[in-house]
Amino acid sequence: MSEPSWTVVVPVKRLDVAKSRLRGALPGVPHEALALALALDTVRAVLACDAVAALLVVTDDPRAAAAVRAAGARVLPDAPDAGLNAALRHGAGAVDGPVAGLTADLPALLPAELGEALRATADTPGVRHFVADAPGDGTVLLAAPAGVPLDPRFGAGSAAAHAASGALPLAGGWPSLRRDVDTPADLAEAARLGLGPHTAALAARRPAVAPG
Numbered sequence: 001m002s003e004p005s006w007t008v009v010v011p012v013k014r015l016d017v018a019k020s021r022l023r024g025a026l027p028g029v030p031h032e033a034l035a036l037a038l039a040l041d042t043v044r045a046v047l048a049c050d051a052v053a054a055l056l057v058v059t060d061d062p063r064a065a066a067a068v069r070a071a072g073a074r075v076l077p078d079a080p081d082a083g084l085n086a087a088l089r090h091g092a093g094a095v096d097g098p099v100a101g102l103t104a105d106l107p108a109l110l111p112a113e114l115g116e117a118l119r120a121t122a123d124t125p126g127v128r129h130f131v132a133d134a135p136g137d138g139t140v141l142l143a144a145p146a147g148v149p150l151d152p153r154f155g156a157g158s159a160a161a162h163a164a165s166g167a168l169p170l171a172g173g174w175p176s177l178r179r180d181v182d183t184p185a186d187l188a189e190a191a192r193l194g195l196g197p198h199t200a201a202l203a204a205r206r207p208a209v210a211p212g
């Protein structure tokens with residue numbers, strides 16, 4: 001097995017405004033706790049991946065910053081404060097060597113699937129690669145070899161945007177990597193695959209019984 005070489009950059013939006021489509025998905029669970037749990041399970045899997053040398057989380061959220069730091073990530077403030085792609089460019093700009101941007105909403109992520117995807121980039125060297133999300137329209141991972149700018153184009157229709165910008169799609173199955181969680185239905189899908197411990201603990205909570 002080759003040495004770990006990748007730095008993974010994970011952007012985490014301020015928890016109070018992150019993952020708005022998921023608000024209320026787990027009754028009785030504060031929204032910020034759910035957004036944080038998704039990020040912590042993502043971070044946990046990245047740190048356990050043998051292809052990853054370092055993890056850089058770009059965030060302005062103090063609670064998220066403290067929690068991911070405690071888990072072993074480096075934290076960079078979201079100085080541009082101009083959205084996901086600006087945060088990724090900022091993070092990638094602080095990195096030497098191969099760099100991958102990964103979304104922070106992958107609570108079922110298995111380290112082995114991330115490792116396979118990162119290693120698969122070596123089959124076509126010198127170019128950017130991306131992994132589309134399960135529906136195929138979005139992107140969960142964008143990877144650039146050393147010396148090539150990450151040039152992220154996340155957002156609606158990002159799989160097509162990444163392809164149009166010259167990035168090659170990676171074709172593995174990788175269900176846990178492709179399972180980003182934007183909606184309650186996505187969360188149910190992720191639970192079917194197997195949630196990481198932070199999100200699983202919240203999903204196992206029962207809402208308090210209403211008085212009377």
Ligand SMILES: Nc1nc2c(ncn2[C@@H]2O[C@H](COP(=O)(O)OP(=O)(O)OP(=O)(O)O)[C@@H](O)[C@H]2O)c(=O)[nH]1
Nearest residue numbers: 011012013018019020021058078083084087103104
């Ligand atoms: N640092 C940083 N991260 C961001 C920003 N916007 C989105 N992200 C992160 O980018 C990833 C993918 O974002 P989305 O799935 O669009 O998440 P979102 O904007 O929180 O969710 P919705 O409100 O449901 O659209 C998640 O890890 C977010 O935390 C931003 O402005 N700054």
Ligand SMILES: C=C(OP(=O)(O)O)C(=O)O
Nearest residue numbers: 138139154155156158182
């Ligand atoms: C940020 C993206 O979308 P979503 O909001 O669906 O995670 C994307 O897929 O590029």
